[in-house]
Amino acid sequence: MSCLFCDIVEGKIPAQIVKKDDHVVVFRDIQPQAPTHVLVVPTKHISTINDLTGQDAAIIGKMVMAAQEVAVAEGIDESGYRMVLNCNKDGGQSVFHIHLHLLGGRTMQWPPG
């Protein structure tokens, strides 16, 4: 089955890539909700956070560290930012390949949606 984010990881579909290594790809959200809004995607296909096993858990750490690095590069580390992971319908998950949203450059409101 085709997956939009696997296609971006493999370079089959263009995206504004911010960072790429063996474990993660970071690219700009096409419908940004803040001055900085990027998605951090593992190169490995995992459909939802529910599907993460203990063995995969390290990838979450790598995703957050990649987002932290991009926050510094975007100059939003001191002002602040929000990271968001959505799972299934109530969470608002739209692409079924896990991804971390990093948003900053404005004051984020509460509740978080």
Place this chain on the structure above:
Amino acid sequence: MSCLFCDIVEGKIPAQIVKKDDHVVVFRDIQPQAPTHVLVVPTKHISTINDLTGQDAAIIGKMVMAAQEVAVAEGIDESGYRMVLNCNKDGGQSVFHIHLHLLGGRTMQWPPG
């Protein structure tokens, strides 16, 4: 310097504890923004996501796996949920001991704050 979440981890301040192990404590948010709203806190004091080092990154995986387990226990894994990490002022961080918000039991909106 005193830290509210260290005090909860150490049992000095009461909280509605949902889960506790050597690495994380999960308890209910006192100002819930959804039918399920818990905080996952590492037992180790880390002030902000900016302060995470590569060595600490594994704790993020443990936090997400703990939240995943609580989502199943609360019966929101299939309907869906949102996980949120806030850093500094623009992110809306209010307690400077990192914590993961898990929210579910209702449809979360977009943008995430």
